[in-house]
Amino acid sequence: MTETGETELVRRWRDLLASYSTVSCALDRTLQEAHGIGMSEFEVLDRLVDASCEKSRMHDLAGAMYLSQSALSRTVARLERDGLVERSMCADDRRAIFVKLTAVGRERHERARKTQRGVLAEHFTATPAAV
Amino acid sequence: MTETGETELVRRWRDLLASYSTVSCALDRTLQEAHGIGMSEFEVLDRLVDASCEKSRMHDLAGAMYLSQSALSRTVARLERDGLVERSMCADDRRAIFVKLTAVGRERHERARKTQRGVLAEHFTATPAAV
DNA sequence: AAGCAATAAATGCGTTTGCATTTAATGTGC
């Protein structure tokens, strides 16, 4: 039960806000420029690769991401439009939708991952004291 | 020079993403419900109170916040529409705009601050181990 | 089996955001 002072709380919140803003902005920018995808789209691809089968139900994806159900739906729609994933029916439960990486999507992720890791390294290791 | 592993980098990023999403979502929700203002609007009011004079130039506000110049401009416009701040000319530099809290704005901030601190306390002290 | 609640995903809609541009005022070089 550490008595956390009010100024300490605010300091933590502002640090969090600062870190998030800086990193997410850099990620979005860099991924967009280098690979034509946004941060949310990359996160979806990353989750699909994490799931070894690389074929996940929308609902499971939604649980692993910090996006509303509708936002995820549209993000996947954009990925499909760009040919990076495919949506398919699920025989077991016909309400559900499977999302699967395409070859192009896997390749795009492979390259984008390097970019992302680079940005993360820059922001998390560079200057521990700065910001 | 701590050699930061790739998985460690990703862990940190996901922690950051999780924390930010959780806290900002809770803040936005709670502030909106209880006081009819969003997180960005509260942050502006908070900055104005921080600046003891409570009268800041847009440009200075922008520097202290993680919002684009245009987003700040519109956020202040909403605050003005709701009667929480006033915009006024700056005699020294007629390009600049001063933003000042109104009595209503100060009062609204006073109450909203309690709400905000409560949410922060909940998320930063509650369970240090849980996410 | 029928009716009704619950669940999965998609969609309409309004809000907020960032980028690029515009408008207005200031500063600078000649």
Next chain:
DNA sequence: GCACATTAAATGCAAACGCATTTATTGCTT
């Protein structure tokens, strides 16, 4: 003093988001 770059703020516009609703399917109760 006059053109031209620079700076401050506002605005047009499109993208992305969340909420609420819709559509389709499944599960549950009787």
